[in-house]
Amino acid sequence: MKFDTAAEANPIDRMRVVGRAHPRIDGPxxxxxxxxxxxxxxxxxxxxxYGVIVGSAIGKGRxxxxxLTVAERAPGVIAVVTAENAGKLGKGKHNTAKLLxxxxxxxxxxxxxxxxxxxxxxxxxxxxxxxxxxxxxEGRFDLDEALKTAxxxxxxxxxxxxxxxxxxxxxxxxxxxxxxxKLDELYxxxxxxxxxxxxxxxxxAWNGEELTIWTSNQMIDWGRxxxxxxxxxxxxxxxxxxxxxxxGFGCKLFLRSDAVMAALGAKAAGRPVKVALxxxxxxxxxxxxxxxxxxxxxxxxxxxxxxxxxxxxxxxxLPDGQPETATNQTRLLYAGAxxxxxxxxxxxxxxxxxxxxxxxxxxGLMALEIAMDELAEKLGMDPVELRVRNDTQVDPxxxxxxxxxxxxxxxxREGAERFGWQRRNSSPGAVRDGNWxxxxxxxxxxxxxxxxxxxxRVRLGQDGRVTVETDMTDIGTGSYTIIAQTAAxxxxxxxxxxxxxxxxxxFPISSGSGGQFGANSSTSGVYAACVxxxxxxxxxxxxxxxxxxxxxxxxxxxNRSAKLIDAVRxxxxxxxxxxxxxxxxxxxxxxxxxxxxxxxxxxxxxxxIRVRRMLAVCAxxxxxxxxxxxSQVIGAMTMGVGAALMEELAVDKRRGFFVNxxxxxxxxxxxxxxxxxxxxxxxxxxxxxxxxxxxxxxELGICGVAAAVANAVYNATGVxxxxxxxxxxxxxxxxxxxx
Amino acid sequence: MANPVESExxxxxVLVGGTATAMxxxxxxxxxxxxxxxxxxxRQGFEVSFEVNGKPYSLQLDTRTTLLDxxxxxxxxxxxxxxxxxxxxxxxxxxxxxxxxxxCLTLAVMHxxxxxxxxxxxxxxxxxxxxxxxxxxxxxxxxxxxxxxxxCSAVAVLxxxxxxxxxxxxxxxxxxxxxxxxxxxxxxxxxICRCGAYSNIAEAIAEAAGSKT
Numbered sequence: 001m002k003f004d005t006a007a008e009a010n011p012i013d014r015m016r017v018v019g020r021a022h023p024r025i026d027g028p029x030x031x032x033x034x035x036x037x038x039x040x041x042x043x044x045x046x047x048x049x050y051g052v053i054v055g056s057a058i059g060k061g062r063x064x065x066x067x068l069t070v071a072e073r074a075p076g077v078i079a080v081v082t083a084e085n086a087g088k089l090g091k092g093k094h095n096t097a098k099l100l101x102x103x104x105x106x107x108x109x110x111x112x113x114x115x116x117x118x119x120x121x122x123x124x125x126x127x128x129x130x131x132x133x134x135x136x137x138e139g140r141f142d143l144d145e146a147l148k149t150a151x152x153x154x155x156x157x158x159x160x161x162x163x164x165x166x167x168x169x170x171x172x173x174x175x176x177x178x179x180x181x182k183l184d185e186l187y188x189x190x191x192x193x194x195x196x197x198x199x200x201x202x203x204x205a206w207n208g209e210e211l212t213i214w215t216s217n218q219m220i221d222w223g224r225x226x227x228x229x230x231x232x233x234x235x236x237x238x239x240x241x242x243x244x245x246x247x248g249f250g251c252k253l254f255l256r257s258d259a260v261m262a263a264l265g266a267k268a269a270g271r272p273v274k275v276a277l278x279x280x281x282x283x284x285x286x287x288x289x290x291x292x293x294x295x296x297x298x299x300x301x302x303x304x305x306x307x308x309x310x311x312x313x314x315x316x317x318l319p320d321g322q323p324e325t326a327t328n329q330t331r332l333l334y335a336g337a338x339x340x341x342x343x344x345x346x347x348x349x350x351x352x353x354x355x356x357x358x359x360x361x362x363x364g365l366m367a368l369e370i371a372m373d374e375l376a377e378k379l380g381m382d383p384v385e386l387r388v389r390n391d392t393q394v395d396p397x398x399x400x401x402x403x404x405x406x407x408x409x410x411x412x413r414e415g416a417e418r419f420g421w422q423r424r425n426s427s428p429g430a431v432r433d434g435n436w437x438x439x440x441x442x443x444x445x446x447x448x449x450x451x452x453x454x455x456x457r458v459r460l461g462q463d464g465r466v467t468v469e470t471d472m473t474d475i476g477t478g479s480y481t482i483i484a485q486t487a488a489x490x491x492x493x494x495x496x497x498x499x500x501x502x503x504x505x506x507f508p509i510s511s512g513s514g515g516q517f518g519a520n521s522s523t524s525g526v527y528a529a530c531v532x533x534x535x536x537x538x539x540x541x542x543x544x545x546x547x548x549x550x551x552x553x554x555x556x557x558x559n560r561s562a563k564l565i566d567a568v569r570x571x572x573x574x575x576x577x578x579x580x581x582x583x584x585x586x587x588x589x590x591x592x593x594x595x596x597x598x599x600x601x602x603x604x605x606x607x608x609i610r611v612r613r614m615l616a617v618c619a620x621x622x623x624x625x626x627x628x629x630x631s632q633v634i635g636a637m638t639m640g641v642g643a644a645l646m647e648e649l650a651v652d653k654r655r656g657f658f659v660n661x662x663x664x665x666x667x668x669x670x671x672x673x674x675x676x677x678x679x680x681x682x683x684x685x686x687x688x689x690x691x692x693x694x695x696x697x698x699e700l701g702i703c704g705v706a707a708a709v710a711n712a713v714y715n716a717t718g719v720x721x722x723x724x725x726x727x728x729x730x731x732x733x734x735x736x737x738x739x
Numbered sequence: 740m741a742n743p744v745e746s747e748x749x750x751x752x753v754l755v756g757g758t759a760t761a762m763x764x765x766x767x768x769x770x771x772x773x774x775x776x777x778x779x780x781x782r783q784g785f786e787v788s789f790e791v792n793g794k795p796y797s798l799q800l801d802t803r804t805t806l807l808d809x810x811x812x813x814x815x816x817x818x819x820x821x822x823x824x825x826x827x828x829x830x831x832x833x834x835x836x837x838x839x840x841x842x843c844l845t846l847a848v849m850h851x852x853x854x855x856x857x858x859x860x861x862x863x864x865x866x867x868x869x870x871x872x873x874x875x876x877x878x879x880x881x882x883x884x885x886x887x888x889x890x891c892s893a894v895a896v897l898x899x900x901x902x903x904x905x906x907x908x909x910x911x912x913x914x915x916x917x918x919x920x921x922x923x924x925x926x927x928x929x930x931i932c933r934c935g936a937y938s939n940i941a942e943a944i945a946e947a948a949g950s951k952t
Contacts, residue, residue, distance in 0.1 A: 032864050033816070034863075199822070246882045247934055662827060668933060671928045
C-alpha cells in the first residue's frame with residue numbers, strides 16, 4: 001500500500017480498540033519473569049558455551065603483540081578468537097568503527113578478543129589472562145581543541161544532503177545587527193550514555209553454514225544485513241531474532257560486538273556461544289550521544305517578534321562518523337525571516353557517537369530553550385507568550401510548505417493553565433519555602449515525524465484467531481499491544497483474539513524501533529496487511545470488500561451479515577503487505593509538538609536541586625494507546641531530568657575514554673529523583689502522515705525537558721547555568737542569601 | 740616508556756592466579772598451568788543446597804558462581820536479570836530468607852539451606868501476585884528488564900515498613916515508618932529503571948500496599 005494522499009475515513013477511526021488505554025499484552029510475561037531476553041533462550045539452546053570479550057585498554061593505536069598462550073590453557077577454555085584468527089571481516093553499513101579491533105585500535109574498549117569457555121566463570125577468568133601489548137598513538141580526545149579547526153558538516157537529515165553545509169534564509173547578519181533586543185550565548189551539552197538496563201547480549205548457533213542469532217536489537221533487518229556483511233556470508237544464511245529487548249534508546253539500533261563475537265566464537269568452538277557485554281563496556285564499547293558546543297544568537301523586536309535567529313553547533317566523532325544534528329529544530333520551530341544554522345564536525349578518537357533518544361533535537365533544545373528563556377527575560381515577557389508570539393504554521397525556510405498539523409500553541413496554553421503557570425514569579429530567586437528556593441520553568445518540545453516502510457503478515461486461523469507477524473521490535477515502547485489493537489480494530493475482533501509475533505527476521509521487514517517512527521510506521525504496515533486480509537475475507541464470503549464492515553466477529557455488507565470465522569471454514573487466510581510512503585512529507589512538514597512545565601526547588605545552603613512537579617502536554621497525532629504512550633512520555637521526561645541534572649560521561653582527554661563507564665559512575669535518575677508526572681495528549685488525528693493518523697511521542701517526550709528543568713532552577717536561584725548538567729557546584733557560590 | 744596499562748593487566752593476572760603465584764617463579768610457564776587446573780577442579784565441584792520458590796535444589800557449582808548466575812544459568816530461572824553484575828542497578832533483586840538482596844553481589848555457595856524467592860515464585864501469568872497485577876494496571880514498566888527486580892524490591896519494601904525498619908527519609912526513627920510516597924521512593928532507589936517508569940511504579944506500589952500516594 002502506498003500512502004500518497006491524505007487518509008480518508010477508515011476503520012481505525014472507529015477507535016473501539018485503537019486509542020484505548022489497553023494494558024500491555026506482554027505484561028503478564030514481563031512482570032512474572034517469563035519473557036525471555038537475548039541471553040535467556042534456554043528453551044532453544046540447551047548447552048551453550050560462554051564468551052567473554054576482551055576490550056582494548058587504549059583509546060588509539062595498535063596491538064603490538066597479543067599472547068593467548070596462558071588464556072588458551074586456562075581451565076575450560078574452548079577457543080579464543082582475535083582479529084588474527086577470525087578470518088577476513090567486513091564492516092557493517094551502520095557501523096563507524098569495526099567491531100573487532102586489531103591490529104589497529106579505533107577506540108577504548110573496542111573488542112580485541114573473545115574467550116569461549118565451558119562456564120561463564122572460566123571464560124571471565126581466562127579473559128583476564130589474555131596478554132595484549134599495545135603501541136599507543138597520539139589521539140584526538142579534546143572536543144573544544146578539535147573544534148577550533150573543524151570544518152562545516154553537511155546535515156545528514158537534510159533532503160539537500162549534497163547542498164551547502166550551512167542553511168541560510170534572508171540575511172541573518174544584517175537583521176541581527178539591527179535588532180533592538182539581542183541574545184548571543186554559548187551552551188554546552190556533554191557526552192551521554194543510553195545506559196539501557198539490559199546490556200547488549202547475543203546467543204549464536206551455527207547449523208552448517210546457517211547462523212541463528214538471538215540478540216537484543218531494535219532493527220532486525222539492519223542487524224541481520226550488517227552481521228552478514230561483517231561475517232562475509234549471504235544474508236539469507238542469517239536468522240536474527242529479538243523478541244524482547246531490555247531497552248535501547250538508540251544504543252541497539254546497530255549491530256555490536258556481542259553479536260559478532262558470539263557468531264565468531266560459536267564457529268571456532270563448534271557449539272552455540274552466548275556473549276553479553278559487561279555493564280562497564282556499554283559506554284566505551286558501543287555508542288553514546290556526542291557532546292555539543294552550541295552558539296545561539298537571536299534578535300527580536302521590543303515586543304518579542306524574532307527578526308533573526310542563528311544556531312551553530314559543533315560536535316565530534318570518529319572518522320566517517322556523523323555530526324550530532326543539534327540545529328534540527330531551529331530550522332522549523334520559530335518564525336523569523338532571517339535564519340542561519342550550521343554544524344561543525346571534529347574528528348575525535350573517542351568511542352563512536354550515534355543516535356540516542358531524539359538525536360539532534362534533545363541536545364539542540366537543551367540549548368535553544370534556555371536561550372528562549374533568556375530572551376523572554378531580556379524582553380520582560382512571559383516565556384510562554386514569547387513562544388506563542390513566534391509560532392509559525394508554515395516551514396519558515398519554505399513558507400509555501402505548511403505543517404500537516406501544528407498545535408503548539410494549544411500545548412502551551414493548556415499546559416500553562418493546568419500547571420498554574422500564572423503563579424510563577426518572574427523575578428528569579430524570589431520564592432522561598434523554608435530553606436528551599438523554588439522556581440518554575442517551561443520549554444517547548446519539538447521532534448519531527450519520520451515514516452519508514454514497514455511490512456506485516458496477517459493470518460486468520462480456523463480457530464478465528466488473528467496472528468500478526470512482523471520483524472518489528474518492542475523495546476518497551478508497547479509495539480506488541482498497539483499492533484494487536486490495530487489488527488483487532490481492522491478485523492473486528494477482540495484484542496484477546498489477536499496473537500502478535502515480533503522480532504524475527506523470518507517475518508516481513510518492518511520499520512523497526514527508532515526515531516519515534518516505530519509506532520506509526522509499524523501499525524500502518526499492519527493496517528495495510530489487514531486491508532488485504534479483509535479483501536480476502538470479503539471475497540470468500542461474497543461481500544464487496546469496499547463496503548464491508550468488520551465488527552464483533554461479524555462481517556456486514558448490504559443487508560446481510562456473516563461470521564468472520566466462516567471465511568476460514570475451508571482453510572486459513574493469509575495476507576501480507578507493506579506500507580510505503582509517497583511525497584506527503586515534502587508538501588507538508590510533519591512534526592510533533594509539546595510543552596513541558598517543571599517546578600524545582602534548590603536548597604539554599606547546599607545548592608541541591610530537587611524536581612517537585614512535572615507536566616507535559618503533547619500534540620502528536622492520534623494516540624494509539626494512551627496508557628503506553630503516556631509511559632513513553634514520562635520515561636522520556638525522566639531521562640530529560642537526568643540530562644538536566646546529572647548525566648555526563650567524563651572524558652579522560654589524556655588517555656581517551658569515558659571514565660565513569662558504569663551505573664555507579666554514570667548517574668541516571670532513580671525513584672527518589674522523580675516526582676509524580678502528569679501528561680496530557682491533545683486530541684488530534686493527522687491525516688497527512690498515515691492511515692493510522694498517528695505520529696510518535698517517545699522522543700518528543702525528552703525534547704525540551706532538560707531546558708525546562710534548567711529554567712526552573714534559574715527561576716529559583718537567579719543563577720544561569722549554560723553548561724549541562726546543572727550540578728550544584730555550578731551555582732553554589734552564587735546562590736542568594738537564604739536568611 | 741613504561742606502559743601502565745600493561746602493568747595493570749599483569750597485576751590483575753597475579754591476583755587471579757592467587758595461590759599459584761609461588762609456582763610461577765619456579766616452573767617453566769607450560770607446567771605452571773597444572774596448579775590452576777587442579778584448583779579449578781576444586782572450584783567446580785562445590786555442593787550447595789537451597790530452596791528456590793519452595794522447591795529444593797542441590798547443585799554442584801563453581802565457587803565463583805554468583806547466586807544470580809546459579810539461578811539464571813543453572814536452574815534456568817531467568818526472571819532475575821543481570822543489568823550490571825556490580826550491585827549498581829537492582830535488576831537482580833531476589834528475596835532471601837525474607838530480605839531483599841542483590842543476587843549478583845553474593846556467591847551461590849554462601850546460601851546453604853537458605854530460602855530464596857525469585858520473581859517466578861511470586862506469581863505466574865495465570866495467577867499474578869497483587870504487586871505484579873498492580874504493575875500491569877499502572878504500566879509500571881516498559882522494556883521489562885528491571886521489572887522483576889522492581890517487583891521483588893517492592894514486595895520486600897512493604898514488609899520492611901511493616902517491620903518498622905526506618906529509612907534515610909524517616910523523620911522519626913522511633914515511631915513506625917509510614918507508607919508515604921517519599922518513603923517508598925527512597926526505599927526503591929536501589930532499583931534503576933532507565934525507561935523511567937518511576938511515577939507509575941509509585942502508583943502501583945501504593946495500590947498494592949492499599950495506601951494513597
